[in-house]
Amino acid sequence: MxxxxxxxxxxxxxxxxxxxxxxxxxxxxxxxxxxxxxxxxxxxxxxxxxxxxxxxxxxxxxxxxxxxxxxxxxxxxxxxxxxxxxxxxxxxxxxxxxxxxxxxxxxxxxxxxxxxxxxxxxxxxxxxxxxxxxxxxxxxxxxxxxxxxxxxxxxxxFFSNVCLIGRPNSGKSNIIRNISNAKVEVAEYPFTTKQPVLASISRGFQNIKIAEIPGLVSQKEKNLASGNNYLKHLLRTNTIVMVIDIKNDILNEIRFLLDIINNFNPILSNKNIGLILSKYDSNSKLNISQLSSEIINNFKFLKNKIFLLSKSFDKQTEEFLAFAYNSINSFENNFDSFDLPIISPNKNNDKRVVSDGDSFIIKDKQFVQLAEGSNLNNWKTLIQFQYKLKSSKISKELENIGIKRGDTLKIGEYSFNWEE
Structure with a gap:
């Protein structure tokens, strides 16, 4: 968990x-x-x-x-x-x-x-x-x-340099396993990954932090295992990389993923975004050049950011890691200002004296401490306490809310009659 x-x-x-x-x-x-x-x-x-x-x-x-x-x-x-x-x-x-x-x-x-x-x-x-x-x-x-x-x-x-997002079973975990030593489960069924995965890769004397969140689904399909519950972590990543199974309708899948992150927080659309077409087979009859052109025509920000990755480590994997490395210092990892709520100082507006109808109550912290630290059941102590009370501004505040001689005054666990 x-x-x-x-x-x-x-x-x-x-x-x-x-x-x-x-x-x-x-x-x-x-x-x-x-x-x-x-x-x-x-x-x-x-x-x-x-x-x-x-x-x-x-x-x-x-x-x-x-x-x-x-x-x-x-x-x-x-x-x-x-x-x-x-x-x-x-x-x-x-x-x-x-x-x-x-x-x-x-x-x-x-x-x-x-x-x-x-x-x-x-x-x-x-x-x-x-x-x-x-x-x-x-x-x-x-x-x-x-x-x-x-x-x-x-x-x-959490912070990451690159965070992989995609539908369930889109190949994200296989990518993490290929490029790092992270032990992640890979299987041919949805929601194999049920929680975020964090991996670190050494590259050019620097560590690249790569994360994967569980598969994203539509609002109707949302459940406890879906990555929709972890979208907040994208706010502190440098680069978001969409992972899409190359056999799927790629343009619609891109729109689906962009809609999810934009609906969560529009600022995510301004981050560096790349695309991995996973489960690519070099023997496939797909026209890759035509496919890439079609993607870029619809999503110009993906130019030079499309990678075809197979289940093994190859040249395209190296190019993706170079892309991840180059993006480390290009984007800040600070919290986005409007994602954070405004810090409101807690103001203490509590009244020092109040009346509950039958009696008057002192709530002033300093006098409550004095009462709790002294034995007001001792008449000599009580006289000293009352004298100090009469010499303070609390006395005037009590008079302003209507206290009179003989009224019951409470403070902490003690109660006694007010004397003018």
Whole structure:
């Protein structure tokens, strides 16, 4: 099975919790605060592995979590940072956010530097950070910032110098087997090739990457084994070569193949396109000169790009390989700009305070962390928390949405009455 698209679940690490601690010694049973900060959570990184050619490694691995940061401790000790997680993907992988209308997040190619896809959560501050002139013994600390949790789609478009396309049983696999060491199945029945085949050929101190996608069929005949499911890979090939059985109606077959690729994406019609007439027998009574002239009269772009290949390696095969070699540097292998969706940054428009009718809820991330990192069931801690809340802009926002004395205020797992 060849996998070129997969959905995985990833999560960057949570930040560690800040510590509530006081320095104690023989002279002072409760000295000054010395609670340290939590460590940073591990980030999720994506790196390109040029040795990968598919997403098969993700077939059974769907969940990836970076390490959480360690908690802070006494003597102002900061928790350990969580280890980053590195996910390897092949060249040509598009990464999309599944839950955000499949917005494009990143495009990974061999030229890409490692990308920090999602940062780990920041460590929560210990009680040392909350010392003020009015509060010498803070009982407040922050929980670590939560890591980012996403479901992403990995969508591969592999690169090739030449990609062979054609009807089922048109002779594509036999060509690949003749010109490379690739072990491909060849048989006299349709859909022998059920997944893309990638082969590499050394030529003139360079490697030519030649690919074959399974047989193309009409929309009515389309099935899971047809090459129509792999047309996206043509977007990153230098040269498209149509392979047609010489015994078929060649002009109609050319029109059929051109219609398929043009309907998939019109930009493919602008690529370098060649033609192989396969299963040619030198003893055939076909007038090759007349046939070639007829093809060129109808499709002028095929001039000097028509090759007659038999089941064995011969002079015409050499000419085809020379054509493939010469086209390596003639066409760019970059992603075509209008094939890619527009990258839309995720804007955080969440309200910091809301009302559900019966109560008011604080959703501000910083205050939620402070509540989760402190024990608001302790009345002294609650007083300090309320004082900090009243001194912030959140208080004004609550008043603007109608909070009054005695109303229930919720934050995280805690709820208490609002005091003016």
């Amino acid at each position: 060849y996998i070129d698209k997969v959905i995985i679940n990833i999560k960057s690490g949570d930040g560690g919790k800040g510590s509530i601690s006081f320095n104690q010694d023989s002279k002072n049973s409760r000295g000054g605060p010395d609670g340290g900060n939590g460590g940073k959570g591990g980030s999720i990184w994506i790196i390109c592995d040029k040795n990968m050619s598919s997403l098969n490694s993700f077939r059974y691995s769907k969940f990836f979590n970076a390490e959480n940061g360690g908690n802070g401790s006494d003597q102002k000790k900061t928790g350990l940072n969580g280890k980053d997680l590195f996910i390897k993907v092949p060249d040509g992988t598009l990464i999309r956010d599944v839950k955000k209308e499949k917005n494009l997040i990143a495009v990974i190619t061999t030229e890409s530097e490692p990308i920090e896809l999602f940062k780990g959560g920041k460590g929560g501050r210990g009680n040392v950070a909350f010392v003020t002139s009015k509060n010498k013994e803070p009982l407040l600390a922050e929980a670590g910032e939560k890591g980012s949790k996403y479901q992403i789609e990995l969508d591969l478009r």
